[in-house]
Amino acid sequence: MYMYVDVLDARPKLSEHHKILFDDKKISIPWEEGKTSHFQHLWIRDHCQCPECFHPDTKQRLLNTFSIPNHVRPESVEATETGMQISWKNGHKSFFTWEWLHLHSYNPRLERYLSPQFKLWGSEITECPPEVEYESVMETEKGVAEWTRKIYIYGFCYINGVPVNPDATKALIERIAHIQHTHYGGFWSFTSDLASKDTAYTSLPLSAHTDTTYFSSPAGLQLFHLLSHTGGTGGQTLLVDGFRAAKLLRDEDPTSYRILSNTRIPAHSSGNNGISIQPYAPFPVLNHHPVNGELFQVRWNNDDRATMDRWNDPDEVEAFYDAIRSWNEVLKRRESEYWEQLVPGKALIFDNWRVLHGRAAFDGSRTMCGAYVSRDDFMSRFMMTNSKREDVLRAL
Numbered sequence: 001m002y003m004y005v006d007v008l009d010a011r012p013k014l015s016e017h018h019k020i021l022f023d024d025k026k027i028s029i030p031w032e033e034g035k036t037s038h039f040q041h042l043w044i045r046d047h048c049q050c051p052e053c054f055h056p057d058t059k060q061r062l063l064n065t066f067s068i069p070n071h072v073r074p075e076s077v078e079a080t081e082t083g084m085q086i087s088w089k090n091g092h093k094s095f096f097t098w099e100w101l102h103l104h105s106y107n108p109r110l111e112r113y114l115s116p117q118f119k120l121w122g123s124e125i126t127e128c129p130p131e132v133e134y135e136s137v138m139e140t141e142k143g144v145a146e147w148t149r150k151i152y153i154y155g156f157c158y159i160n161g162v163p164v165n166p167d168a169t170k171a172l173i174e175r176i177a178h179i180q181h182t183h184y185g186g187f188w189s190f191t192s193d194l195a196s197k198d199t200a201y202t203s204l205p206l207s208a209h210t211d212t213t214y215f216s217s218p219a220g221l222q223l224f225h226l227l228s229h230t231g232g233t234g235g236q237t238l239l240v241d242g243f244r245a246a247k248l249l250r251d252e253d254p255t256s257y258r259i260l261s262n263t264r265i266p267a268h269s270s271g272n273n274g275i276s277i278q279p280y281a282p283f284p285v286l287n288h289h290p291v292n293g294e295l296f297q298v299r300w301n302n303d304d305r306a307t308m309d310r311w312n313d314p315d316e317v318e319a320f321y322d323a324i325r326s327w328n329e330v331l332k333r334r335e336s337e338y339w340e341q342l343v344p345g346k347a348l349i350f351d352n353w354r355v356l357h358g359r360a361a362f363d364g365s366r367t368m369c370g371a372y373v374s375r376d377d378f379m380s381r382f383m384m385t386n387s388k389r390e391d392v393l394r395a396l
């Protein structure tokens with residue numbers, strides 16, 4: 001599993017139906033999400049955050065841990081709007097915010113949902129988008145390290161100075177790893193000729209989506225390089241940070257976040273004769289890591305969504321449409337959308353598990369080339385160019 005750092009969960013809430021309890025040994029805090037955290041009295045007294053016990057500037061413990069009696073226990077515990085107030089028998093008072101308690105819960109470890117390693121962005125990223133130079137990537141491992149690090153942290157990266165031809169573009173992609181072949185082929189050049197029966201091969205606008213939601217494991221990276229666009233206009237590229245959108249949805253509409261994290265959506269790609277690609281199972285829009293609970297993958301392509309005819313309870317149908325409407329509203333916010341007109345020589349690569357992409361309608365003759373790289377091949381290249389081999393192997 002990749003080295004992840006836990007991060008604060010958004011607005012954890014106390015259960016409305018259960019109270020905070022404490023006995024001789026521990027305090028038990030019931031959360032709205034249905035889990036209960038247990039904190040031994042000795043532990044929580046030792047972590048008092050008041051200025052007497054914890055230096056507000058140096059962030060160091062001032063409390064003498066060894067002065068805490070083993071049998072320490074609260075006189076009373078009070079739940080407030082923002083946290084838990086403990087009055088200890090010796091008169092000392094400690095206050096912990098719900099966020100702090102949820103983040104540091106150790107029995108059990110509670111869900112974290114987004115690693116802080118990712119720099120989330122909105123339309124403001126247009127001011128200073130991540131980019132690398134073609135020469136640097138082609139000639140040095142250091143260049144590939146910077147390139148893959150920017151892809152991992154931002155979810156996308158431009159490559160400037162790419163010779164405007166398919167061979168140079170293919171060689172660029174292969175600096176990360178071998179190309180992921182699909183039913184579209186390996187390295188592709190495409191235009192609006194329906195050569196493959198998919199709307200990408202038209203001049204229609206495409207709303208923000210992730211590709212290959214119909215694969216059991218969606219393509220990891222996608223690279224686009226506009227080779228030419230003559231006799232027409234349009235075709236601007238849209239990027240949306242799916243992790244930022246998910247964070248906004250979780251903060252503003254936790255019910256919809258939960259629905260999009262649990263409702264499995266069937267998908268398919270069946271336009272080409274003799275082909276119907278379907279995943280071995282439907283997957284939710286928002287997918288969380290089975291070990292650390294972090295959001296690790298967004299799968300969203302409303303056009304490729306297949307018929308949803310499996311519901312535990314038909315009443316879930318309306319709630320699902322409310323949830324995808326709420327999700328769509330976040331995706332389409334002006335501050336969520338980053339539009340860029342790609343130009344020959346400036347390639348774009350993005351993390352298809354995080355960043356949604358789209359396109360404005362266009363006319364004229366437009367040729368785009370690129371390819372997919374699998375997630376595992378990308379993560380291997382990212383880790384091995386940004387960490388020492390022995391460090392990566394030590395974490396296994």
Ligand SMILES: C[N+](C)(C)CCCC[C@H](N)C(=O)O
Nearest residue numbers: 184190198200210211212213
């Ligand atoms: C291969 N190439 C990038 C040209 C087209 C891919 C089409 C992807 C499809 N619309 C999807 O959302 O999965």
Ligand SMILES: O=C(O)CCC(=O)C(=O)O
Nearest residue numbers: 200206211357358359368
């Ligand atoms: O033509 C473009 O700019 C993007 C096409 C697209 O969204 C896709 O291939 O998934």
